[in-house]
Amino acid sequence: xxxxxxxxxxxxxxxxxxxxxxxxxxxxxxxxxxxxxxxxxxxxxxxxxxxxxxxxxxxxxxxxxxxxxxxxxxxxxxxxxxxxxxxxxxxxxxxxxxxxxxxxxxxxxxxxxxxxxxxxxxxxxxxxxxxxxxxxxxxxxxxxxxxxxxxxxxxxxxxxxxxxxxxxxxxxxxxxxxxxxxxxxxxxxxxxxxxxxxxxxxxxxxxxxxxxxxxxxxxxxxxxxxxxxxxxxxxxxxxxxxxxxxxxxxxxxxxxxxxxxxxxxxxxxxxxxxxxxxxxxxxxxxxxxxxxxxxxxxxxxxxxxxxxxxxxxxxxxxxxxxxxxxxxxxxxxxxxxxxxxxxxxxxxxxxxxxxxxxxxxx
Amino acid sequence: xxxxxxxxxxxxxxxxxxxxxxxxxxxxxxxxxxxxxxxxxxxxxxxxxxxxxxxxxxxxxxxxxxxxxxxxxxxxxxxxxxxxxxxxxxxxxxxxxxxxxxxxxxxxxxxxxxxxxxxxxxxxxxxxxxxxxxxxxxxxxxxxxxxxxxxxxxxxxxxxxxxxxxxxxxxxxxxxxxxxxxxxxxxxxxxxxxxxxxxxxxxxxxxxxxxxxxxxxxxxxxxxxxxxxxxxxxxxxxxxxxxxxxxxxxxxxxxxxxxxxxxxxxxxxxxxxxxxxxxxxxxxxxxxxxxxxxxxxxxxxxxx
Numbered sequence: 001x002x003x004x005x006x007x008x009x010x011x012x013x014x015x016x017x018x019x020x021x022x023x024x025x026x027x028x029x030x031x032x033x034x035x036x037x038x039x040x041x042x043x044x045x046x047x048x049x050x051x052x053x054x055x056x057x058x059x060x061x062x063x064x065x066x067x068x069x070x071x072x073x074x075x076x077x078x079x080x081x082x083x084x085x086x087x088x089x090x091x092x093x094x095x096x097x098x099x100x101x102x103x104x105x106x107x108x109x110x111x112x113x114x115x116x117x118x119x120x121x122x123x124x125x126x127x128x129x130x131x132x133x134x135x136x137x138x139x140x141x142x143x144x145x146x147x148x149x150x151x152x153x154x155x156x157x158x159x160x161x162x163x164x165x166x167x168x169x170x171x172x173x174x175x176x177x178x179x180x181x182x183x184x185x186x187x188x189x190x191x192x193x194x195x196x197x198x199x200x201x202x203x204x205x206x207x208x209x210x211x212x213x214x215x216x217x218x219x220x221x222x223x224x225x226x227x228x229x230x231x232x233x234x235x236x237x238x239x240x241x242x243x244x245x246x247x248x249x250x251x252x253x254x255x256x257x258x259x260x261x262x263x264x265x266x267x268x269x270x271x272x273x274x275x276x277x278x279x280x281x282x283x284x285x286x287x288x289x290x291x292x293x294x295x296x297x298x299x300x301x302x303x304x305x306x307x308x309x310x311x312x313x314x315x316x317x318x319x320x321x322x323x324x325x326x327x328x329x330x331x332x333x334x335x336x337x338x339x340x341x342x343x344x345x346x347x348x349x350x351x352x353x354x355x356x357x358x359x360x361x362x
Numbered sequence: 363x364x365x366x367x368x369x370x371x372x373x374x375x376x377x378x379x380x381x382x383x384x385x386x387x388x389x390x391x392x393x394x395x396x397x398x399x400x401x402x403x404x405x406x407x408x409x410x411x412x413x414x415x416x417x418x419x420x421x422x423x424x425x426x427x428x429x430x431x432x433x434x435x436x437x438x439x440x441x442x443x444x445x446x447x448x449x450x451x452x453x454x455x456x457x458x459x460x461x462x463x464x465x466x467x468x469x470x471x472x473x474x475x476x477x478x479x480x481x482x483x484x485x486x487x488x489x490x491x492x493x494x495x496x497x498x499x500x501x502x503x504x505x506x507x508x509x510x511x512x513x514x515x516x517x518x519x520x521x522x523x524x525x526x527x528x529x530x531x532x533x534x535x536x537x538x539x540x541x542x543x544x545x546x547x548x549x550x551x552x553x554x555x556x557x558x559x560x561x562x563x564x565x566x567x568x569x570x571x572x573x574x575x576x577x578x579x580x581x582x583x584x585x586x587x588x589x590x591x592x593x594x595x596x597x598x599x600x601x602x603x604x605x606x607x608x609x610x611x612x613x614x615x616x617x618x619x620x621x622x623x624x625x626x627x628x629x630x631x632x633x634x635x636x637x638x639x640x641x642x643x644x645x646x647x648x649x650x651x652x653x654x655x656x657x658x659x660x661x662x663x664x665x666x
Contacts, residue, residue, distance in 0.1 A: 033467060087398075087451060144642045147451065148592050151398075152635045155582070155589075159632035167626050281455050288452040321470050323577060326463030333456040334438065337448040 088150025090280025096260025128257015372613020394656025401584025402461020432561020
């Protein structure tokens, strides 16, 4: 037994060592890129470190950034448990923000702030759930693959957001970039204590815990995993497969929609073009990094938020474009995904017998 | 210029970069690998094309360099997917972020710089045909080349032996292996080739269409290309038609506005996506059969 434990420990240590090596490799490579632009990588990293985790203000920024990412990451993880691919986080986040923004414009000043926040949350979750549910319904009725429809619906959502911002919902008194009217202060998500972190982070943490619990301890979570493991077996065992798939997708979409509301009512306060730039895609990657385990998804989202906030330091302190930090994020992901741990879970190359071949890309 | 002619001119002008990328993605997906990072490949193609044109003064050299850059980024995707067994959808997005970041880092120096770009060449005789002349025969050389690209890819995939092998790699790679070919090598080549075409599309954007470089200049065209391949049911000639459809949708609203019709651009922009979803709904089952077998498996995850 002790020998087994030793082997396990060695395996774990090897895994951890490889992971550390992967992260280090990414940092070194990014440092090399930065050097070609005439910046000193040591300074760059020192500044990034200082401006992300060294004081409470900057940690606050990271957590604010991470809040919608956590929610959108869970929106990928829940459907994934049932074997569904949700690439539509971006669109669902946007629909959530649009719904929250619409509620804010329509009911401005008629409700007490706290009630308003709750109404916005409900509207956002409904909108996100609807957007994802649409893709699920198309998969279940006409067998169109959900990865494709969720991806396409992202663009429809972006165009809808822009349409609203540029015309019907445009703030007539605003100057510069078109945007909606600012959200009333009373309807904004309150800050936690004396920090700069808004209650959206709390929402994200609670959502993570709830999803963790639902997946682990309820029959719904168990059934989702059965369907994800083998839909045909689940069907033969009498599980309501269609309803389960639909529920997984709607819950996912609702979480992403909530992420959009959190971003709107906690950080942006108005709808503007590009407000959710790539949140959904970053969250998709966070979910994959974490292999769709809710708590790890939250951790990965915080890590990616940390890197993103580091981009601001890149611009302010080192004079490099903020978007260059995407290189660091990309390299970290390449390193982690390429270190071989995913191999065991790689899709089987052998063909599935036709009878098992499940619902179909179209 | 009448409205239909103006829109169709815009369709060809605006659709060409998407056309190249969509053809590249068709090749890649035919071999069983989807690359959501096509947008990233287009971006590095656009910047490299622009930068090399700026330093050599020759846009043709720029385009070739752009193709190389797109291919190189696609190689990252290929290694992760084919040799490391990572999920295709996820690594595609990684490639996208790498492209966004790299072009932002290295592109800042080229913002606002002018280059010796491609210029439109009116084809004598043909360009004076009313309507058609403006639509098809008064463009930059890369657009003329794109007229050949669609049929060339079609010929390659459906009439040539390497193309047959490539499609086999996407359908039943074990059969290919049984005949002594390497599915792995074939798929590598398809992904890299797809990236090169996306790079050309990007370079067309910066050296022939906009004649400028700015951050994130592809603005979603790479994603449009991915959507288009599905819309076209993995057929290169339909992808060409789809690229022009997208180009037309992008050109319609400015053309209407110039004539005094207030029209919200974004309502029009959504149409191609809605049409694609509509096509999938109506033709769902039929189109499903067109998908390469290898690709169908990509979208099936085991419950991780």
